[in-house]
Amino acid sequence: MRYFIFLFLFFFACFSIAEETTWLLIDTQKKVIEVKQGWRTLASFTGISIGRAGAKLKQKIGDNITPLGTYEIAYIKDNSHFSRFFGLNYPSMADAESAIMDKRISDLEFQEIKLAHSNNMLPPQDTALGGYIGIHGIGQGNKNIHGVFDWTQGCVALSNQQIDQLAIWIYQGMRVQIK
Numbered sequence: 001m002r003y004f005i006f007l008f009l010f011f012f013a014c015f016s017i018a019e020e021t022t023w024l025l026i027d028t029q030k031k032v033i034e035v036k037q038g039w040r041t042l043a044s045f046t047g048i049s050i051g052r053a054g055a056k057l058k059q060k061i062g063d064n065i066t067p068l069g070t071y072e073i074a075y076i077k078d079n080s081h082f083s084r085f086f087g088l089n090y091p092s093m094a095d096a097e098s099a100i101m102d103k104r105i106s107d108l109e110f111q112e113i114k115l116a117h118s119n120n121m122l123p124p125q126d127t128a129l130g131g132y133i134g135i136h137g138i139g140q141g142n143k144n145i146h147g148v149f150d151w152t153q154g155c156v157a158l159s160n161q162q163i164d165q166l167a168i169w170i171y172q173g174m175r176v177q178i179k
Contacts, residue, residue: 023175026135026156028055028066031147033135033158035169043169045162047147051154055178058095058154060104061130066154066178069094071133073174074122078167083137083160086170090133093117099129130154135176137163 020038027034028050035043051066058067067090074089091099096113099105105113109127116123125131137160138146145151146159156178158166 021174022169023177024135024169026176026178028068028156028178033156033166035166043165045158045166047159047162049146049152049157050150051152052150054150057098058091058129058133060128062153063130064153066152066156067091067095067133068178071176071178073170073172073176076170076172080136080139082139082141082155082157084163084167085134085136086166087122087132087134088176089117089122090131091123091127091129095129096123104128135163135166 022035022037022042025034025036026032026048031046031048031050033045033048034041052064055066055068058065069092071088071090071092073086075087077085077087091113093114096105096110100107100110105128109124109129113123113127123131133154135156135158138157139160141151143159146157151157
């Protein structure tokens with residue numbers, strides 16, 4: 001009987017893993033992006049660069065902070081200044097709620113962000129919180145700086161080779177956890 005219970009649990013676990021979608025975990029301390037399926041790591045990209053001011057609660061446009069939180073891939077640009085660009089649906093509702101409580105955005109900006117999220121659309125990118133946050137390559141940028149210094153204005157950057165490798169996993173709506 002134990003054998004059959006074990007087999008049942010084993011097949012259930014395998015089936016459950018197969019049904020789970022892939023998502024990204026960006027660890028800003030370890031400087032790594034992991035492609036995850038449930039708890040399993042399917043691929044890993046090291047030596048990333050983040051915003052010049054580090055990763056934390058993004059305060060405003062131009063602060064060079066990579067925002068922490070949960071986002072989704074909102075759009076994909078295969079031909080950008082930075083090679084490929086996977087745009088996030090930043091600011092999230094959590095970002096907007098924090099900002100409205102701290103009076104960093106107006107009521108109108110909050111309502112516009114809320115409406116966009118409720119309609120599963122890209123939130124406004126021109127609010128006081130900034131926008132155009134994503135994952136990208138370095139394009140024609142200085143390859144000697146990448147991975148050594150944090151150089152972005154709030155995005156997460158990989159080498160051009162890494163962004164091409166990551167692209168095979170990316171889809172619109174993919175969950176991205178930045179910690």
